Amino acid sequence: MNEPIIRGWCPGARRPMQSGDGLILRLRITGGRLAPEAACAIADIASRHGNGELDLGRRGGLQLRGVRGDHFAGVEAELATLGLLDADPGAEAVRNVVASPMSDLDETAQGDAFVLAKRLEVALVADTSLRSLPAKFGFSVDDGGRFGLAEVPADVRLRLMRDGVALSLDGDTRAIMVETEEAVAAALRLAHAFLELAARTEPPLRRMAMLTAKVGAEAVFAVAGLGRESATPDHHPDAVRLIGAFGTHVGVGLPFGRLTANQLRSLADIAATDLRLTPFRAVLLPGVTGDILPRLAKVGLVISSDDPLLAVASCPGAPACGSASIETRDLARRLAALKPGARGIWLHVSGCPKGCASSSAHAVTLVGRDGALDLVLDGRPTDPPCHKSLSPEAVEALFRSGTI
Ligand code: SF4
Structure with missing residues (x-):
């Protein structure tokens, strides 16, 4: 827990990446839901051990930037206290799941993506034979509502629908329908099928889109033992605008995905329940009204989608x-x-x-x-x-x- 294992790419909290401004540590926050107390604690860590800046990544991960090498052990200890440190680097790496951020509050959602994402993370960590998945290999859990993840990169996609879960692969448009209770096991079987088929190529392929381009998605589904029954696409609601005040939430934009520790503290101060980190370079605050927007603008957060x-x-x-x-x-x-x-x-x-x-x-x-x-x-x-x-x-x- 003391010496940082420096990685050249795709960092975690356990395996930081060296950058020009110090170490980068990426925190994987399950479902992007962050309690205000935890957000404040992360802001303090960013100020005391890093350069006070954080990035919200394209998969919703929160990166601490500019962490000094001799502070790394202290950061890990504090993250562990917050329950934000995985047991080991392998467990952290495989827990690469992004979920729709507002399943519990979006009336157009077809189910709770947070619950499914959490189950998927637990199963991924428990299956140690998946530790050999490439570092960037990831999953998305789309609730089928207005906060859909069609634009978010993922190797295996799970989409909640009226009658179950549609599973699809990056680089392919077809989907296979499974019962909701079977979805996690089916997603793991697809990951195993990827490992099996990718190992047969030379050099081994590192992303699902490369594999489906080479062998076809049907071959991957077949190795995973999944049937050929295609999902009938549900009507997908129009994407919601994320920035500004809406029925159940307020959203702020982060230019270039950058957030300062002070901005994170402000969001935590204002939050009524929790913060929802999204893969859209935006943070949502459920249960607050638009009258707080000027306060958020004052600290430099974007409050208009026309910005x-x-x-x-x-x-x-x-x-x-x-x-x-x-x-x-x-x-x-x-x-x-x-x-x-x-x-x-x-x-x-x-x-x-x-x-x-x-x-x-x-x-x-x-x-x-x-x-x-x-x-x-x-x-x-x-x-x-x-x-x-x-x-x-x-x-x-x-x-x-x-x-x-
Ligand atoms: S794209 Fe930008 S951040 Fe990424 S490696 Fe190149 S210079 Fe660095």
């Missing part, structure tokens, strides 16, 4: 990330001020081609390379650029002139 910052994705860039050769977030803020979202431009500023902030294609993607920026239109950071080696000033000029 230009929400149309821009950006990774931490330099100097926080050692892989970056350019500064990203100041540039992203300057470009956001030019309101690209108002022109329908969804922008991504990435410090390098890895594209940590977004795996989606964006209308405009800027990619750091050798201290300058490559410009990709309608693509991802790894796609061929149409302009290379631009300075930040040149990019701004292109935006200002309306060329982009």
Whole structure:
């Protein structure tokens, strides 16, 4: 528990990742539900042991940033006291489950994703033969309501429906229906089928989408012993807007997924029940009304879905990330001020081609390379650029002139 095992990617609380600004520790909060007392305690840990900044990731994980190496043992001890530390790194790694955040309060939800996600986590940890799953291999539990997870990356998807649970695989659109009580066991069988089939490839495949592309989803379902009966898609309600005041909750946006310790404390102070961390770069507060929004705006949280910052994705860039050769977030803020979202431009500023902030294609993607920026239109950071080696000033000029 004393010496940090430094990992190069996909960190946990047990296995931190070294970054340009210190260690990153990712906390996996079951179902994204965080009690206000725990949120305050995490904010204190971030202030005392880290650089006071946290990131809410694309799978709803909460990352402590800038933790000093000689403080690591102390952080682990405090997380253990809060019940936020897994028994061992393997258990933590396999507990990679994201769930719809508001199942208990969303009348359009088809069931309680939190309960199912918790059962799934317990089963994943108990099945030690799944410890060899690739680090990023993950599951989603979608409640079938307005807070659906269709856009959230997951290798195995569970979606609650009227008559049970629809199971589907990344990279494939078909779904197999199982009874709700059987869903956890079926999801584990799919994970085992992945391990079995992926091991037959050379080099072994690391994500389900790669496997379904190679062998077909039907082969994975067959190895898992799951039938061919397809789920009939339920009507999926329109996605809810997350930011602002709505019937049962208030939502705030986090530009670039970044949250300060003070902002987390403010959210905890205002929360009526618990905080709901979402994979949408937003935190929801159930049971509070819109009159608290000005207080949240005052501490720098986004309270309007029209905020230009929400149309821009950006990774931490330099100097926080050692892989970056350019500064990203100041540039992203300057470009956001030019309101690209108002022109329908969804922008991504990435410090390098890895594209940590977004795996989606964006209308405009800027990619750091050798201290300058490559410009990709309608693509991802790894796609061929149409302009290379631009300075930040040149990019701004292109935006200002309306060329982009
Ligand atoms: S995209 Fe590259 S520069 Fe940005 S955080 Fe990821 S690894 Fe670092």
